[in-house]
Amino acid sequence: MRTLMITGPGGSGRSTVAAATALQAAAEGTRTLLLSTDRTDTPGALLGTPTGPAPARVTPHLTVWRPDAPAAFRQDLAAFQQRAANVLDLLGASRLDPEEVTPLPGAEELALLRAIRDAALSDAHDLLVVDLPPAPQALALLALPEELRRYLRRLLPPERQAARALRPVLGRLAGVPMPAEWLYETAARWDVELAAVEAVLGDRRTAVRLVAEPGPAGTDALRAARLGLALRALPVEAVVANRVLPEDTAGSWLAGPVAQQRKALDAWREEYGELRTAPHLGHDPRGLDDLTALAVPAPAPDTPPADWPVTDRIADDGVLVWQIPLPGAVREDIDLVRRGDELVVTAGPCRRVVPLPSALRRCTVEGAGLRDGDLRVRFTPDPDLWPRTP
Structure with missing residues (x-):
């Protein structure tokens, strides 16, 4: 669908x-x-x-x-009370009736x-x-x-x-x-x-x-x-x-x-x-x-996906580049933090914690730049984790 x-x-x-x-x-x-x-x-x-x-x-x-x-919330709460009945009884908690529950x-x-x-x-x-x-x-x-x-x-x-x-x-x-x-x-x-x-x-x-x-x-x-x-x-x-x-x-x-x-x-x-x-x-x-x-058209059969490609430029520049489309972003409002195998990306008032692609988890962040609405994050392979070529 x-x-x-x-x-x-x-x-x-x-x-x-x-x-x-x-x-x-x-x-x-x-x-x-x-x-x-x-x-x-x-x-x-x-x-x-x-x-x-x-x-x-x-x-x-x-x-x-x-x-x-509201009805869905009351049903969920009733189901939760049923599943946690033993704990609630142990604590001496009084059950909530669906009629008294507000969302x-x-x-x-x-x-x-x-x-x-x-x-x-x-x-x-x-x-x-x-x-x-x-x-x-x-x-x-x-x-x-x-x-x-x-x-x-x-x-x-x-x-x-x-x-x-x-x-x-x-x-x-x-x-x-x-x-x-x-x-x-x-x-x-x-x-x-x-x-x-x-x-x-x-x-x-x-x-x-x-x-x-x-x-x-x-x-x-x-x-x-x-x-x-x-x-x-x-x-x-x-x-x-x-x-x-x-x-x-x-x-x-x-x-x-x-x-x-x-x-x-x-x-x-x-x-x-x-x-x-x-x-x-x-x-x-x-x-x-x-x-x-109003003559509002029906949706198009499909829409190009919002892909975040990783480009291998190791042979030329020694880096992998993760391209994140951020149209309308302002350089001063962009912030990046590497945390383990995740990258915390902040763009203006929006923030997302994104899992790194598997190849980038074995790399260190070298830098990033914003150009033409695309955030390009450069990663350098970690020699201790990256397979060595014979």
Whole structure:
């Protein structure tokens, strides 16, 4: 299944473009699922069909699903209490009833990630269109599976589970309580679930469509979002300029805003290449006819992946070069730290801890440079670890 995630600055019309994209894909015969976790029924208002926890059919090829995050949180908490029943009883803890539980911060994000996983692994559809939160929250959401898995591996290393039969003995000998079996089992289950989400996000058929309203604020938001997505190795399928005003406004009060939009659109075409545009209808889009009038194209069949190649230049310069695309990055905002077999990359407000490719783990960092939107990190083979040529 192809997955297209849609985000942009708040108020840019992300949900409208997501619904229009899904509708156009369905009109072309693609079995499409539109996924949204909006607390209010925004997709239903746009498409004219009420949506909720049960998937709703809008057209023969378009289905909309809006999972109930609070209900999912209550179910997860009930399941956790059941698994940890012995520990809770030992501590004399009082159980929480599902009716008194309200979602904690992060519950909606985890519910959306789980919904993305479940939808992407289903054979019922060919295209998954995800209406993501605004760009800053979306970037944090997309980073969550990888970061949580890294935390779990550090706190509860999987290799320690091999000694689970010895834990009671080790606990008595060392006099230190050892992690209980249920804790390792819970960590392993979370790791499997997060790995499934990571697989969807890292799939070569997954891409992001960015939406913004032409103007200075939209320009800044697009650059920040594009840089954050590049750091996650998520390709941008298209940039959609939303609510574009008509050009024939000479002599009206709209002449100034139109000129500002035209300037932004010209800059966007130069920076991003082909640009999709959606007109301003003069009112908030409502219903299938309005969404069709936006003429938002269906997603491309595929998008070039965001590869991070390693180039062997040992014969010429004695180094290996790791090329990390970071479009729009500023040299002063780039920071690199080598930590064991990982590289901590910071680009502006975004940071990612990236495992080094196997060949680079046997090297030392010689330096790095930013050129034409590409960060090139140079590695020198460690003579103590690199195979010697006869």
